Amino acid sequence: MxxxxxxxxxxxxxxxxxxxxxxxxxxxxxxxxxxxxxxxxxxxxxxxxxxxxxxxxxxxxxxxxxxxxxxxxxxxxxGLQRGSELHPLQKAFTSESAIQCGYCTPGMIMSANALIYNEPEPDEDTIRKNLSNNLCRCTGYDRPVKAVLKAAKDMKGDTNV
Ligand code: FES
Ligand code: FES
Missing domain, CATH: 3.10.20.30 (Beta-grasp domain)
Structure with a gap:
Protein backbone atom coordinates (compact mmCIF):
# COMPACT_ATOMS: atom_id res chain seq x y z
CA MET A 1 0.00 0.00 0.00
CA GLY A 79 5.22 17.34 26.27
CA LEU A 80 3.59 18.81 29.37
CA GLN A 81 6.66 18.95 31.60
CA ARG A 82 8.34 22.36 31.64
CA GLY A 83 12.08 21.76 31.38
CA SER A 84 13.03 19.68 34.40
CA GLU A 85 9.87 20.79 36.25
CA LEU A 86 6.74 18.70 36.29
CA HIS A 87 3.66 20.51 35.01
CA PRO A 88 1.28 21.79 37.74
CA LEU A 89 -1.27 19.14 36.73
CA GLN A 90 1.33 16.38 37.10
CA LYS A 91 2.37 17.79 40.48
CA ALA A 92 -1.23 18.08 41.68
CA PHE A 93 -2.18 14.55 40.60
CA THR A 94 0.78 13.31 42.63
CA SER A 95 0.30 15.52 45.71
CA GLU A 96 -3.47 14.86 45.84
CA SER A 97 -2.94 11.07 45.45
CA ALA A 98 -5.13 11.12 42.34
CA ILE A 99 -3.29 8.25 40.65
CA GLN A 100 -3.88 4.57 41.42
CA CYS A 101 -3.17 2.11 38.58
CA GLY A 102 -2.41 5.13 36.39
CA TYR A 103 -3.79 3.79 33.12
CA CYS A 104 -6.34 6.60 32.78
CA THR A 105 -4.03 9.30 34.15
CA PRO A 106 -2.36 10.61 30.96
CA GLY A 107 -5.77 10.94 29.29
CA MET A 108 -7.29 12.63 32.34
CA ILE A 109 -4.44 15.10 32.59
CA MET A 110 -4.60 15.97 28.89
CA SER A 111 -8.39 16.49 29.15
CA ALA A 112 -7.84 18.74 32.14
CA ASN A 113 -5.06 20.64 30.39
CA ALA A 114 -7.33 21.53 27.47
CA LEU A 115 -10.12 22.47 29.89
CA ILE A 116 -7.87 24.86 31.83
CA TYR A 117 -6.48 26.28 28.59
CA ASN A 118 -9.97 27.14 27.40
CA GLU A 119 -11.40 27.99 30.84
CA PRO A 120 -8.62 29.00 33.26
CA GLU A 121 -10.76 28.90 36.41
CA PRO A 122 -13.15 25.96 36.04
CA ASP A 123 -15.43 25.21 38.99
CA GLU A 124 -15.78 21.77 40.54
CA ASP A 125 -18.90 20.83 38.55
CA THR A 126 -17.25 21.76 35.28
CA ILE A 127 -14.16 19.71 36.13
CA ARG A 128 -16.26 16.73 37.20
CA LYS A 129 -18.25 16.86 33.97
CA ASN A 130 -15.06 17.17 31.93
CA LEU A 131 -13.37 14.23 33.65
CA SER A 132 -16.44 12.06 33.19
CA ASN A 133 -15.22 11.60 29.62
CA ASN A 134 -12.22 9.72 31.02
CA LEU A 135 -13.19 6.37 32.50
CA CYS A 136 -11.41 5.55 35.74
CA ARG A 137 -12.00 2.27 37.53
CA CYS A 138 -9.86 3.09 40.56
CA THR A 139 -10.14 6.57 42.04
CA GLY A 140 -13.85 7.39 42.27
CA TYR A 141 -12.96 10.77 40.70
CA ASP A 142 -12.89 12.85 43.92
CA ARG A 143 -9.10 13.06 44.08
CA PRO A 144 -8.60 13.77 40.35
CA VAL A 145 -11.20 16.58 40.62
CA LYS A 146 -9.34 18.03 43.64
CA ALA A 147 -6.08 17.77 41.71
CA VAL A 148 -7.44 19.68 38.72
CA LEU A 149 -8.90 22.38 41.00
CA LYS A 150 -5.51 22.75 42.69
CA ALA A 151 -3.59 22.82 39.39
CA ALA A 152 -5.91 25.46 37.90
CA LYS A 153 -5.36 27.62 41.00
CA ASP A 154 -1.58 27.11 40.87
CA MET A 155 -1.42 27.86 37.13
CA LYS A 156 -3.21 31.21 37.36
CA GLY A 157 -3.95 31.13 33.63
CA ASP A 158 -0.41 30.08 32.64
CA THR A 159 -1.36 27.29 30.24
CA ASN A 160 0.20 25.48 27.32
CA VAL A 161 -1.37 23.15 24.78
S1 FES B 1 -8.88 4.27 23.44
FE1 FES B 1 -9.63 6.09 22.61
S2 FES B 1 -11.46 6.46 23.70
FE2 FES B 1 -10.78 4.54 24.47
S1 FES C 1 -6.27 5.19 38.21
FE1 FES C 1 -6.73 3.18 37.50
S2 FES C 1 -8.17 3.54 35.89
FE2 FES C 1 -7.87 5.48 36.78
Whole structure:
Protein backbone atom coordinates (compact mmCIF):
# COMPACT_ATOMS: atom_id res chain seq x y z
CA MET A 1 0.00 0.00 0.00
CA UNK A 2 1.31 3.44 -0.89
CA UNK A 3 2.22 5.53 2.16
CA UNK A 4 1.24 9.18 2.54
CA UNK A 5 3.56 11.88 3.83
CA UNK A 6 2.40 14.08 6.68
CA UNK A 7 4.06 16.73 8.81
CA UNK A 8 2.94 17.18 12.41
CA UNK A 9 4.10 19.37 15.30
CA UNK A 10 4.30 17.24 18.43
CA UNK A 11 5.47 18.45 21.84
CA UNK A 12 7.39 21.34 20.30
CA UNK A 13 9.04 19.59 17.34
CA UNK A 14 8.00 19.04 13.73
CA UNK A 15 8.01 15.46 12.40
CA UNK A 16 7.75 14.32 8.78
CA UNK A 17 6.20 10.88 8.70
CA UNK A 18 5.05 8.33 6.14
CA UNK A 19 1.71 6.83 7.20
CA UNK A 20 -0.89 4.43 5.83
CA UNK A 21 -4.27 5.93 5.08
CA UNK A 22 -5.84 3.92 7.92
CA UNK A 23 -3.25 4.68 10.60
CA UNK A 24 -4.80 6.38 13.61
CA UNK A 25 -3.17 9.21 15.51
CA UNK A 26 -2.71 6.95 18.56
CA UNK A 27 -0.79 4.45 16.39
CA UNK A 28 1.53 7.10 15.00
CA UNK A 29 2.22 8.62 18.43
CA UNK A 30 2.93 5.28 20.07
CA UNK A 31 4.51 3.26 17.27
CA UNK A 32 6.35 5.83 15.17
CA UNK A 33 7.21 8.51 17.75
CA UNK A 34 7.53 6.14 20.73
CA UNK A 35 5.25 8.39 22.81
CA UNK A 36 3.72 5.54 24.77
CA UNK A 37 2.36 7.79 27.53
CA UNK A 38 -0.78 8.05 25.39
CA UNK A 39 -2.72 4.88 26.21
CA UNK A 40 -5.19 2.88 24.18
CA UNK A 41 -8.10 1.41 26.12
CA UNK A 42 -11.29 0.71 24.18
CA UNK A 43 -10.15 1.91 20.77
CA UNK A 44 -13.75 2.99 20.14
CA UNK A 45 -14.03 6.50 21.58
CA UNK A 46 -15.56 5.40 24.89
CA UNK A 47 -12.84 5.47 27.56
CA UNK A 48 -10.74 8.62 27.04
CA UNK A 49 -7.44 6.86 27.75
CA UNK A 50 -6.05 8.03 24.40
CA UNK A 51 -6.82 11.75 24.95
CA UNK A 52 -4.28 14.24 23.61
CA UNK A 53 -4.48 17.97 22.85
CA UNK A 54 -4.91 18.89 19.20
CA UNK A 55 -4.68 22.59 18.38
CA UNK A 56 -5.77 23.38 21.94
CA UNK A 57 -8.65 20.92 22.22
CA UNK A 58 -8.89 17.55 23.94
CA UNK A 59 -9.39 14.84 21.32
CA UNK A 60 -9.53 11.06 21.25
CA UNK A 61 -6.51 9.90 19.28
CA UNK A 62 -8.08 6.49 18.60
CA UNK A 63 -10.80 8.15 16.51
CA UNK A 64 -8.58 10.42 14.41
CA UNK A 65 -6.66 9.33 11.35
CA UNK A 66 -3.07 10.48 11.13
CA UNK A 67 -3.73 11.98 7.68
CA UNK A 68 -6.39 14.22 9.23
CA UNK A 69 -3.82 15.96 11.46
CA UNK A 70 -1.35 16.90 8.73
CA UNK A 71 -0.01 20.36 9.67
CA UNK A 72 -1.54 20.31 13.17
CA UNK A 73 -0.07 20.88 16.63
CA UNK A 74 -0.36 18.05 19.11
CA UNK A 75 0.55 17.90 22.77
CA UNK A 76 0.86 14.60 24.61
CA UNK A 77 1.58 13.84 28.26
CA UNK A 78 5.31 13.72 27.44
CA GLY A 79 5.22 17.34 26.27
CA LEU A 80 3.59 18.81 29.37
CA GLN A 81 6.66 18.95 31.60
CA ARG A 82 8.34 22.36 31.64
CA GLY A 83 12.08 21.76 31.38
CA SER A 84 13.03 19.68 34.40
CA GLU A 85 9.87 20.79 36.25
CA LEU A 86 6.74 18.70 36.29
CA HIS A 87 3.66 20.51 35.01
CA PRO A 88 1.28 21.79 37.74
CA LEU A 89 -1.27 19.14 36.73
CA GLN A 90 1.33 16.38 37.10
CA LYS A 91 2.37 17.79 40.48
CA ALA A 92 -1.23 18.08 41.68
CA PHE A 93 -2.18 14.55 40.60
CA THR A 94 0.78 13.31 42.63
CA SER A 95 0.30 15.52 45.71
CA GLU A 96 -3.47 14.86 45.84
CA SER A 97 -2.94 11.07 45.45
CA ALA A 98 -5.13 11.12 42.34
CA ILE A 99 -3.29 8.25 40.65
CA GLN A 100 -3.88 4.57 41.42
CA CYS A 101 -3.17 2.11 38.58
CA GLY A 102 -2.41 5.13 36.39
CA TYR A 103 -3.79 3.79 33.12
CA CYS A 104 -6.34 6.60 32.78
CA THR A 105 -4.03 9.30 34.15
CA PRO A 106 -2.36 10.61 30.96
CA GLY A 107 -5.77 10.94 29.29
CA MET A 108 -7.29 12.63 32.34
CA ILE A 109 -4.44 15.10 32.59
CA MET A 110 -4.60 15.97 28.89
CA SER A 111 -8.39 16.49 29.15
CA ALA A 112 -7.84 18.74 32.14
CA ASN A 113 -5.06 20.64 30.39
CA ALA A 114 -7.33 21.53 27.47
CA LEU A 115 -10.12 22.47 29.89
CA ILE A 116 -7.87 24.86 31.83
CA TYR A 117 -6.48 26.28 28.59
CA ASN A 118 -9.97 27.14 27.40
CA GLU A 119 -11.40 27.99 30.84
CA PRO A 120 -8.62 29.00 33.26
CA GLU A 121 -10.76 28.90 36.41
CA PRO A 122 -13.15 25.96 36.04
CA ASP A 123 -15.43 25.21 38.99
CA GLU A 124 -15.78 21.77 40.54
CA ASP A 125 -18.90 20.83 38.55
CA THR A 126 -17.25 21.76 35.28
CA ILE A 127 -14.16 19.71 36.13
CA ARG A 128 -16.26 16.73 37.20
CA LYS A 129 -18.25 16.86 33.97
CA ASN A 130 -15.06 17.17 31.93
CA LEU A 131 -13.37 14.23 33.65
CA SER A 132 -16.44 12.06 33.19
CA ASN A 133 -15.22 11.60 29.62
CA ASN A 134 -12.22 9.72 31.02
CA LEU A 135 -13.19 6.37 32.50
CA CYS A 136 -11.41 5.55 35.74
CA ARG A 137 -12.00 2.27 37.53
CA CYS A 138 -9.86 3.09 40.56
CA THR A 139 -10.14 6.57 42.04
CA GLY A 140 -13.85 7.39 42.27
CA TYR A 141 -12.96 10.77 40.70
CA ASP A 142 -12.89 12.85 43.92
CA ARG A 143 -9.10 13.06 44.08
CA PRO A 144 -8.60 13.77 40.35
CA VAL A 145 -11.20 16.58 40.62
CA LYS A 146 -9.34 18.03 43.64
CA ALA A 147 -6.08 17.77 41.71
CA VAL A 148 -7.44 19.68 38.72
CA LEU A 149 -8.90 22.38 41.00
CA LYS A 150 -5.51 22.75 42.69
CA ALA A 151 -3.59 22.82 39.39
CA ALA A 152 -5.91 25.46 37.90
CA LYS A 153 -5.36 27.62 41.00
CA ASP A 154 -1.58 27.11 40.87
CA MET A 155 -1.42 27.86 37.13
CA LYS A 156 -3.21 31.21 37.36
CA GLY A 157 -3.95 31.13 33.63
CA ASP A 158 -0.41 30.08 32.64
CA THR A 159 -1.36 27.29 30.24
CA ASN A 160 0.20 25.48 27.32
CA VAL A 161 -1.37 23.15 24.78
S1 FES B 1 -8.88 4.27 23.44
FE1 FES B 1 -9.63 6.09 22.61
S2 FES B 1 -11.46 6.46 23.70
FE2 FES B 1 -10.78 4.54 24.47
S1 FES C 1 -6.27 5.19 38.21
FE1 FES C 1 -6.73 3.18 37.50
S2 FES C 1 -8.17 3.54 35.89
FE2 FES C 1 -7.87 5.48 36.78
Missing amino acids: KKMDIKIHVNGDWYELAVNSGDRLVDVLRDQLDLTGTKEGCGEGECGACTVNLDGKAVLSCLILAVQVDGCTILTIE
